[in-house]
Amino acid sequence: MKKYDVKQLPDFGKNEKAIYCERESGTVHFPFKEELELCTAIKNGDREKLEKQFEQTLRGEMVVGNLSSNRINSVKYWAVTTVANAVHYAILGGVDETDAYNFSDECIRKIDSFKEYDECIDYLMKRALELADMVKSRGNNAAFSEPVKKCLHYIHLHLHESIPLNVLAEETGLSRPYLASLFKKETGSSIHEYILDEKMKEATALLDEGKSCKEVSYVLGICNQSHFGKIFRAKYGMTPEDYKNRK
Numbered sequence: 001m002k003k004y005d006v007k008q009l010p011d012f013g014k015n016e017k018a019i020y021c022e023r024e025s026g027t028v029h030f031p032f033k034e035e036l037e038l039c040t041a042i043k044n045g046d047r048e049k050l051e052k053q054f055e056q057t058l059r060g061e062m063v064v065g066n067l068s069s070n071r072i073n074s075v076k077y078w079a080v081t082t083v084a085n086a087v088h089y090a091i092l093g094g095v096d097e098t099d100a101y102n103f104s105d106e107c108i109r110k111i112d113s114f115k116e117y118d119e120c121i122d123y124l125m126k127r128a129l130e131l132a133d134m135v136k137s138r139g140n141n142a143a144f145s146e147p148v149k150k151c152l153h154y155i156h157l158h159l160h161e162s163i164p165l166n167v168l169a170e171e172t173g174l175s176r177p178y179l180a181s182l183f184k185k186e187t188g189s190s191i192h193e194y195i196l197d198e199k200m201k202e203a204t205a206l207l208d209e210g211k212s213c214k215e216v217s218y219v220l221g222i223c224n225q226s227h228f229g230k231i232f233r234a235k236y237g238m239t240p241e242d243y244k245n246r247k
Helices: 018-025 032-043 047-059 071-092 097-113 117-137 146-157 165-172 176-187 191-208 213-219 225-236 240-244
Strands: 006-008 062-064
Touching (some): 032 071, 047 117, 062 071, 146 176, 176 191, 191 225, 191 240, 213 225, 225 240
Parallel strands (some): 006 062
């Protein structure tokens, strides 16, 4: 027995218009209002609201468009468009666009592998909640000015490199002093402090993945391993080696 009540829009034949079929059957697309409420909950990073919306939506019949003669393919295509819409709202909520699009690609690859629409819908709900959590963890990113957003995005993409202030100034079209002042005012950190903080967060992730301290130092563009150790210890109160061997 299927877990969810999923209905596909009817197809009365290739010569019939979709609106004719909908009028005859009384079946129409999933309401935009409900889709908007789900996406807005993601944009606001509101997991509780999103869970309530899911509960309300799944109480009734779910209607997917007539996207394929195969029911599971119709559900999968609908799921792909849903993910694409959701990540756009996550970006508006402050998630870095590269992270959002990578998230979308990962979801779509997984959706493509499903054989049953129940597992597809379960997966979609689980990842939507993760997306809302991603938005929430970004704090006030959505409220930053465009120059600061550009800086944050550039730093995020080039974290494995040295990122001098003059490069960020060129990227934003602002003078170095003005950009430094604006960044500090909006984020509460200097650009240099922010970059080091992000590098150290990434360092812990790479160490957790099993990379050596030397590899991590090199990957993050901190060629002097001793300097890397000092920065890491100042942030976490332990050396990278101690962190790696803590378990």
